[in-house]
Amino acid sequence: MPVFFAEQALLPDGVVADVRIEVDAQGTIAAVTPAASAAGAERIRGPVLPGMANLHCHAFQRAMAGLAELRGPRGDDFWSWRTAMYTVAARMTPELLDAVAAGLYLEFLKRGYTAVGEFHYLHRQADGADYDDPALLSRIVVAAARRVGIAITLLPALYAHGGFGAAPLLPGQRRFANSAAGLLDIVDTIRRAYRGDPCVAAGVAPHSLRAVAPAELGDLVTGLRALAPDAPIHIHCAEQTKEVDDCLAWSGRRPVDWLLDNTPVDSRWCAVHATHMTESETGRLATTGAVAGLCPTTEGNLGDGFFNYHAFSQAGGSIGIGSDSNVSTSPFDEVRMLEYVQRLVHRRRVIATSEAQPSTGVALWTKAARDGARALTQPAGALRPGRRADLVVLDPRHVALVGRRGAAVVDSAIFAAADNPVCDVMVGGAWVVRDRRHDRDEEVGAAFSAALTTLADAL
Numbered sequence: 025m026p027v028f029f030a031e032q033a034l035l036p037d038g039v040v041a042d043v044r045i046e047v048d049a050q051g052t053i054a055a056v057t058p059a060a061s062a063a064g065a066e067r068i069r070g071p072v073l074p075g076m077a078n079l080h081c082h083a084f085q086r087a088m089a090g091l092a093e094l095r096g097p098r099g100d101d102f103w104s105w106r107t108a109m110y111t112v113a114a115r116m117t118p119e120l121l122d123a124v125a126a127g128l129y130l131e132f133l134k135r136g137y138t139a140v141g142e143f144h145y146l147h148r149q150a151d152g153a154d155y156d157d158p159a160l161l162s163r164i165v166v167a168a169a170r171r172v173g174i175a176i177t178l179l180p181a182l183y184a185h186g187g188f189g190a191a192p193l194l195p196g197q198r199r200f201a202n203s204a205a206g207l208l209d210i211v212d213t214i215r216r217a218y219r220g221d222p223c224v225a226a227g228v229a230p231h232s233l234r235a236v237a238p239a240e241l242g243d244l245v246t247g248l249r250a251l252a253p254d255a256p257i258h259i260h261c262a263e264q265t266k267e268v269d270d271c272l273a274w275s276g277r278r279p280v281d282w283l284l285d286n287t288p289v290d291s292r293w294c295a296v297h298a299t300h301m302t303e304s305e306t307g308r309l310a311t312t313g314a315v316a317g318l319c320p321t322t323e324g325n326l327g328d329g330f331f332n333y334h335a336f337s338q339a340g341g342s343i344g345i346g347s348d349s350n351v352s353t354s355p356f357d358e359v360r361m362l363e364y365v366q367r368l369v370h371r372r373r374v375i376a377t378s379e380a381q382p383s384t385g386v387a388l389w390t391k392a393a394r395d396g397a398r399a400l401t402q403p404a405g406a407l408r409p410g411r412r413a414d415l416v417v418l419d420p421r422h423v424a425l426v427g428r429r430g431a432a433v434v435d436s437a438i439f440a441a442a443d444n445p446v447c448d449v450m451v452g453g454a455w456v457v458r459d460r461r462h463d464r465d466e467e468v469g470a471a472f473s474a475a476l477t478t479l480a481d482a483l
């Protein structure tokens with residue numbers, strides 16, 4: 025049985041010294057022993073964190089990161105960004121999607137994400153015609169993930185309408201079209217194709233309340249529970265104030281209230297963003313056990329608003345992080361931004377801590393890794409027996425980490441290292457990044473560069 029030794033490792037209760045980690049043949053952690061000897065073990069070169077789950081990603085949007093920062097003739101809010109995004113979506117071919125997704129996922133690994141939740145809504149050709157294989161683009165993103173070695177939870181999205189009240193799709197949304205039955209077929213296809221791969225999971229993503237009518241949402245949830253009782257369900261919810269206003273006009277209820285009143289939301293759900301909640305909605309969502317999928321850099325980029333972190337945490341709410349539009353590919357950026365936004369709102373420091381865990385960095389990383397893995401139904405997210413051996417090794421040579429011990433290692437990696445502090449990454453007991461290099465760097469990098477060059481002139 026492979027045995028690893030780390031001078032410092034972030035275990036569920038904090039950073040511990042001299043830790044032996046035993047990994048079985050399936051890539052699962054068999055034992056974690058603090059204050060142990062290094063005898064006979066492979067020495068890990070730096071402090072070890074549990075791999076981070078990226079619970080919300082739209083891979084193709086990486087191709088437009090940084091290309092929507094100009095003030096356009098129609099203004100520069102979320103909705104004009106969305107128009108630019110549709111332009112890129114329309115240009116995606118299966119080959120380009122493969123190249124962009126593989127390049128993005130490889131970058132995720134190098135920066136400390138070991139699992140990704142792909143909220144996937146490209147299903148058809150740009151003109152709305154079917155592909156011969158309705159699961160083609162879903163297969164492509166899953167295969168891209170497994171080619172580079174990141175774990176993936178595919179969340180094919182149901183995007184059936186262009187607005188509340190079952191409005192028809194807009195022309196730019198035609199390739200998103202699908203049905204509850206069509207999505208469940210994709211879930212079934214992926215689950216069968218990857219039955220032997222413990223790093224692949226699948227659930228569904230009703231895109232949002234504006235894009236899915238109540239009956240469709242009901243059919244999707246009921247159908248998924250029949251097919252895969254424990255599978256995750258993710259939904260964009262209350263990201264924008266316009267969405268809240270439109271939901272109120274349509275139903276008389278705010279989005280989170282409507283969702284909780286009309287749908288059996290529980291710990292298998294992830295409410296992505298959940299930015300605009302009243303105090304009552306905040307408490308209600310927290311007590312369901314659903315994970316709030318926070319995407320701080322994208323929410324900042326799009327000017328969404330402020331998540332009520334303090335009240336949600338006080339009510340026992342679970343949170344994870346996602347890269348969403350992929351303006352950032354680093355989990356360190358996401359947790360830092362999450363904390364800084366809260367500091368700016370409340371005009372005080374060290375928000376995401378508790379009496380049990382006084383370190384901001386440790387509190388944020390352990391919580392987001394644990395709850396994020398749960399949101400993706402990935403058996404990872406903590407360094408403890410029974411979890412997959414997904415390890416992120418911090419670079420002891422990084423200038424921000426010199427001389428750091430204990431919780432200060434995690435705090436410094438998050439708050440003081442602007443560039444990437446990760447040097448090695450393991451997924452399922454196998455090293456996929458060694459000394460900042462990946463075996464497929466050249467091949468994946470070349471295809472990614474060619475794809476980005478092709479796509480960049482679309483905007």
Ligand SMILES: [Zn+2]
Nearest residue numbers: 082143260348
């Ligand atoms: Zn999203």
